[in-house]
Amino acid sequence: MGLLTPFGIRAEYVSGSSPTPAGYHTKNECELFLLLEQHADYYIEQACYHMARGSLLLIAPNEVRKLSDMEDMNFSGISVCFDPARIYSLHDEGKQLMKCFFERETGKNNMVLLDKRQIEAFVQLANSIINCSIGTGFGNEVLAFSYLLQLLVFTNLVYQNSKPVMPGAIASRILPIIKYIDENLSGDLCVDSIARALSMSRSNLSKVFKEETDSTIHSYIITRRIVYAQKLLQQGHNVTETCYLSGFNDYASFIRCFKRVTGSPPGTYKNKWRG
Numbered sequence: 001m002g003l004l005t006p007f008g009i010r011a012e013y014v015s016g017s018s019p020t021p022a023g024y025h026t027k028n029e030c031e032l033f034l035l036l037e038q039h040a041d042y043y044i045e046q047a048c049y050h051m052a053r054g055s056l057l058l059i060a061p062n063e064v065r066k067l068s069d070m071e072d073m074n075f076s077g078i079s080v081c082f083d084p085a086r087i088y089s090l091h092d093e094g095k096q097l098m099k100c101f102f103e104r105e106t107g108k109n110n111m112v113l114l115d116k117r118q119i120e121a122f123v124q125l126a127n128s129i130i131n132c133s134i135g136t137g138f139g140n141e142v143l144a145f146s147y148l149l150q151l152l153v154f155t156n157l158v159y160q161n162s163k164p165v166m167p168g169a170i171a172s173r174i175l176p177i178i179k180y181i182d183e184n185l186s187g188d189l190c191v192d193s194i195a196r197a198l199s200m201s202r203s204n205l206s207k208v209f210k211e212e213t214d215s216t217i218h219s220y221i222i223t224r225r226i227v228y229a230q231k232l233l234q235q236g237h238n239v240t241e242t243c244y245l246s247g248f249n250d251y252a253s254f255i256r257c258f259k260r261v262t263g264s265p266p267g268t269y270k271n272k273w274r275g
Contacts (some may be wrong), residue, residue, distance in 0.1 A: 007145045008083035011129040015076045017041070023215020024066045025225050028102050028262055032155060033057040034114070034122055038075040041068035043213075043252040044108025046178055047167035053076075054114040056122070060084075060101040060158065062227055063110070066213065078126045082148055085272070097152040100159040109164035118158060125151040175210040177205065181221055184230050184248050189221050221247075226261040229254070233270040242266060 010029070016038075033042070035051040042057055042268055043066040049057060059065055061084065070162045084101070089093040114122060125147050132144035181189060194217070195205045203205070209217050217275075229246040237245065243266075248254035258266045 007086050007141055007148075009129060009133070009144050009148050010079075010081040011126050011133065012079055013076065013130075016074045022221050023213055024064050024223055025059065026064050026223055026261065027059075027081065028061050028083070029069055030061060030084050030087075030098075031057070031059040032080045032151070033059065033077060034119070034126075035075055035077040036119070037077075037121070040075040040077075043068070044064075044110050044167075046175065047107055047110075048183070049111045049165070049167045051111070054116075054119050055111055055165070056114050056155070056158070057111050058100050058155065060106070062230060063107055064223055064227060066215070078123065080126055080129065080148070080151065086145070086151075087152065090200050097149070097156060100156050111165040111167070112159055112162040113165060114158065118154075121154060122151070125154065172210055177217070178220075180218075181224060185221075185225050186245060189247065191217055222257050223261060226258055229258060229266065230262070230269065231234060233266060239266045239270065 008029070009029060014033075022243060033056070035053060035055045035130070037053060040051045042051055044057075044059060044063050045065075049055070051057070070211070087097050090097070128147040129144050132140040132147065152260075177194065180197060191202050191206060195202045198205065206217060209215070213220065223248045223250065229242050229248075232242040232245055233239070240251065243251050243254040246254070248257070255265055258269070262269060264272070
């Protein structure tokens with residue numbers, strides 16, 4: 001893993017044996033994920049992308065995701081994560097580079113397929129970023145940022161000239177659960193109320209969700225509410241308003257959950273977004 005500061009770029013090779021967060025989660029970074037070998041299923045919002053060699057995923061910070069946790073996964077790929085604020089600091093040019101992440105509907109059109117030549121070009125640029133993160137030479141951080149910009153130009157050109165790959169549906173038995181939660185984030189989302197709304201028993205609801213996602217319903221709700229809270233803060237709501245609008249009834253719990261999921265308190269996040 002390589003972590004570069006002050007530009008906040010992280011690039012690494014990943015595999016089926018690499019540690020991954022359990023269940024649905026979110027990141028503060030944009031991510032490019034290219035599959036190099038074998039197959040993998042990647043869940044983003046209410047869709048499942050069936051990935052093969054050359055599948056490239058573009059994932060924005062506000063998109064809840066989950067990599068398949070099947071025990072027999074043996075895929076390999078490259079992940080490149082970066083702070084979108086660094087790209088937006090380039091003003092109009094930065095906005096153009098971020099179109100493929102933010103100027104589309106959340107959870108839609110996340111994947112394109114690269115041909116052999118395009119795979120080689122992506123890998124070459126990603127390797128250049130990784131090499132810069134390992135080295136200690138003068139200007140390595142600036143070089144890594146320049147390679148990231150080249151990678152984003154390349155990705156945008158591919159994205160604009162390719163037909164996005166349509167995802168498959170997630171398991172039908174949990175889709176109603178996820179849709180109900182996503183559409184009622186500000187309301188009462190205790191397990192009992194969800195079970196009643198979906199005409200399921202409490203025990204069956206929890207069992208089905210855990211079997212399909214390797215995540216508890218409570219964990220998924222917290223993740224979804226924090227993503228919604230981030231959007232509210234970006235829209236100008238203060239921290240107190242955001243706490244209650246996003247479904248948290250306890251201010252201290254909201255602060256604690258927000259920091260755990262995003263890595264920073266909501267006030268810091270709001271100031272960073274505005275700055």
